Amino acid sequence: MSYLRKVVAILWKDLVAELRTKEMFSAMFVFAVLVVVTFTFAFDLRVTGERVRQVAPGALWVAFAFAGVLGLNRAFILERDRGCLEGLLLAPVDHTAIFFGKMASTLVLMFVVEALVLPVFTAFLGIDLFNGWLLLVVALGTVGFAGVGTILSAMTAQTRAREVLLPILLLPVAAPVLIAAVKATAGILDGLAVAEIGRWLRLLIAYDLIFPVVAVMTFDYIVRE
Amino acid sequence: MRRDKNRWLIIWTGLSAAMMIVALYLALAGAPEANLQSQTGRYAQRIIYFHIPTAWVGFLAFLVTFVAGVAYLRNPRPEWDRIALSSAEIGTLFMLGVLVSGSIWARPAWGVWWVWDERLTISLIQFLVYAGYLMLRASVEDPARRARFAAVYGIVAFISVPINFVAIRLWRTQHPLMFGSSQGGLGPNMRFAFFFCLIAFTVWYATLMAHRLRLERLRDEVERLRQSILS
Numbered sequence: 001m002s003y004l005r006k007v008v009a010i011l012w013k014d015l016v017a018e019l020r021t022k023e024m025f026s027a028m029f030v031f032a033v034l035v036v037v038t039f040t041f042a043f044d045l046r047v048t049g050e051r052v053r054q055v056a057p058g059a060l061w062v063a064f065a066f067a068g069v070l071g072l073n074r075a076f077i078l079e080r081d082r083g084c085l086e087g088l089l090l091a092p093v094d095h096t097a098i099f100f101g102k103m104a105s106t107l108v109l110m111f112v113v114e115a116l117v118l119p120v121f122t123a124f125l126g127i128d129l130f131n132g133w134l135l136l137v138v139a140l141g142t143v144g145f146a147g148v149g150t151i152l153s154a155m156t157a158q159t160r161a162r163e164v165l166l167p168i169l170l171l172p173v174a175a176p177v178l179i180a181a182v183k184a185t186a187g188i189l190d191g192l193a194v195a196e197i198g199r200w201l202r203l204l205i206a207y208d209l210i211f212p213v214v215a216v217m218t219f220d221y222i223v224r225e
Numbered sequence: 226m227r228r229d230k231n232r233w234l235i236i237w238t239g240l241s242a243a244m245m246i247v248a249l250y251l252a253l254a255g256a257p258e259a260n261l262q263s264q265t266g267r268y269a270q271r272i273i274y275f276h277i278p279t280a281w282v283g284f285l286a287f288l289v290t291f292v293a294g295v296a297y298l299r300n301p302r303p304e305w306d307r308i309a310l311s312s313a314e315i316g317t318l319f320m321l322g323v324l325v326s327g328s329i330w331a332r333p334a335w336g337v338w339w340v341w342d343e344r345l346t347i348s349l350i351q352f353l354v355y356a357g358y359l360m361l362r363a364s365v366e367d368p369a370r371r372a373r374f375a376a377v378y379g380i381v382a383f384i385s386v387p388i389n390f391v392a393i394r395l396w397r398t399q400h401p402l403m404f405g406s407s408q409g410g411l412g413p414n415m416r417f418a419f420f421f422c423l424i425a426f427t428v429w430y431a432t433l434m435a436h437r438l439r440l441e442r443l444r445d446e447v448e449r450l451r452q453s454i455l456s
Binding site: 148151152155156158159160161165168169171172173175176179180183199200203206207210211214218221222224 | 298350353354356357360361364365366370373374376377378380381382384385388389391392393395396
């Protein structure tokens, strides 16, 4: 079985489990919508008309990031139940395949949630978000978030604090993703030329590549018993 | 042997205390007045002799944590983990010192306690990252696993430093600078005081590390003795 097939097998296992329960998907989606709604309530007191456009990128990425934390938390805590992680580790696969499988299943889940949140967001805030470049920014930002998030989630799932610890570790480390994604989204909404947001896209691409490499080098130490 | 080690620790501690007293004198009185308009500004400027060395020690400490983490993963000796932990604790404390002393300076110099300036932001994020490091350690009981997790997180955190720096620099330079560069040029006498403080703080860091490591070693030894009596 090739390496890619192993990754896909883990991804498939996670997706089948998710399709049977729809537990994570509904939680993430409802939570993301709630973040958007809460943001609108919180800012509606002060922000009206044209200024909505200024807070929109921030609200969007906070919703994605928080929903992502929910999804990432479950990725490995699910495996703690009845020793599934041990079973997975006993399988004759390279441990990095488990990392990429888990990252892929988190990504699929986040992409589906984002695809549904974007129209809701467009409707609530009256800003059209369906733009090719914007979708690219969403994809790059999500990959960066899921990459580093999967490393940290594998660790926090094995700690005493579990769910509580992941956002505390993840949000400061993922700060560049959030900054770059919000700036790029804002640039696109403001109708800037692609050249002007190019540096943010490059930063996102660099981030997306660096942490999977770090994961390949360190993941074995996280899951080893 | 042990007695001999302690003697060195005492000498080193005395040296670092003496250097810190000289540094304090230089910072408060020895260094010449800065070429600034207001009296308050001239007083406030003297904080750089402590503020910048504090930041330097903070980043140095995190570099040590990173290196010790890599070393631990390559060769899992408990000593590497003790070094990583000690350095991270000291670094977090110094980073807090940077934030507090920076705020104290910003108030008279800029008129506000805090601005989202690039250096302030990066210091704050570093502080939060390493507060997370200590919380992660507190949440894992098994010592070997704790050491491995801490090492991996130390590596992830340290790699995030330059990326954060780039992101924040790009972010802030999109706006015109709200305030002119604060450092200006340092005169020759000021430079002496500044570099003396930098060395004094580095020696102080080494002293704190030595004490913290000794404490951690003793703790491990007590644990080992307790186990041997119980078994």
